[in-house]
Amino acid sequence: MVDFTLTDEQKALRELAHDFAEKEIRPVAWEYDRDGTWPGEIVEKAWEVGLMNTHIPEEYGGPGASYLDGCLIEEELSWGCSGIQTSLGCNGLATAPILLAASEEIKKEYVGRLTEAPLLASFCLTEPDAGSDVSGMRTTAVRKGDKYVINGSKCFITNGGYANWYTVYAKTDKDAGHRGISCFIVPKDAGVVVDKKEDKMGQRASNTATISFNDVEIPADHLIGEENYGFKVAMMTLDRTRPGVAAMATGIARAAFEFATEYSKERVQFGVPIAMHQAIQFMIADMATEIEASRLLTWKSAVLLDNGQRNTLVSSHAKRFAGDTAMKVTTDAVQVYGGYGFIKEYPVEKLMRDAKIMQLYEGTAQIQRLVIARETLLPRQIAEPQPATV
Ligand code: COS
DSSP states (O other), X not given: OOOOOOOHHHHHHHHHHHHHIIIIIHHHHHHHHHHTOOOHHHHHHHHHHTOSSTTSOGGGXXXXXXXXXXXXXXXXXXXXXXXXXXXXXXXXXXXXXXXXXXXXXXXXXXXXXXXXXSXXXXXXXXXXXXXXXXXXXXXXXXXXXXEEEEEEEEEEEETTTTOSEEEEEXXXXXXXXXXXXXXXXXXXXXXXXXXXXXXXXXXXXXXXXXXXXXXEEEEGGGEESSTTOHHHHHHHHHHHHHHXXXXXXXXXXXXXXXXXXXXXXXXXXXXXXXXXXXXXXXXXXXXXXXXXHHHHHHHHHXXXXXXXXXXXXXXXXXXXXXXXXXXXXXXXXXXXXXGGGGSTTSTHHHHHHHHHGGGTTTSOHHHHHHHHHHHHHSOOOOOOOOOOOO
């Protein structure tokens, strides 16, 4: 039987997240967007009330919430502001490779740290010349005795300017394509340099930085998983985090839908509220259906993980569909507002700008289609990564 009923605990978690979004995020979201400032106070409050790091298992100090629980939280917080949620949720992306493949000592030290204080971690995969094409990365890690020496530069790094440690992908065999990439954990104080904060179209409250590694030395046991196995660790990570992005996209779309619905009942043209015009009704109807479908795909992609099943295909379905839906729904919400939708004083133009990144980060809408096509045409068996033996 398929039952979409949430447990009482899940309902309470969703309510907690909604309440936080309504009281702590919404009232300041448009200010943070305007100024592009760091929401440090909100990060600390969210950490205090337990809305960060919910995915961390109990043995490392977290509550060990399920992937579905995480999606419930992510939708609500993104309904408040997806830029702020990106800052709050990024630890999930940075820790996923560690939880997948690191040794117990590394998990306890670095993942555990995030539960002891409101610290942040970043995930460093993308480079200026290697975005969708992960194998094209140029950052290198060279083994020297009991250390690795890392050199290179990473861009578009969420929370990059505020992270305590970084999950970093680097080439350990330059000639081996995707089979020459390894994953490392790099503490900030090992000499990581934060070069530049990006000035973005949307999600302006989140910190997006370029960072570089100039002869940064880390102990050899900071290798995550086997050497040259990093590409798979990255792909498995994205399988686990794309449901969360889909949930965020659903939250943005829902916020825009609610604003547009309310506005359409108030705005009078041709003697009646515009909600009485079929042209508007059909837009509202399509928004409602697509948001519902986004949520169902998101939940399915998370529940597969919770059941220990591979979710590559469904997580790409969810990320692709929910991302495209967020863009479409927010664009239509601006349309419902008419000329006012284009004005910053009204809420929906921010949502339209925020939605765009949903079709870009953690794999563009085109990369999701590539994955869907491959998984559909050539489904494959994938082995789980093993902890590093150094
Ligand atoms: N889980 C585990 N392993 C996977 C996997 C997955 N979901 N997907 C692919 N692999 C494995 C394959 O099995 C293959 O293994 P072998 O070396 O044993 O053959 C290997 O990884 C290479 O796979 P593939 O041939 O599909 O790799 P491509 O270079 O063609 O790249 C895409 C695949 C394009 C899908 C990948 O590079 C990608 O996801 N790019 C987007 C990256 C991204 O999301 N960036 C955003 C930055 S994070 S904010």
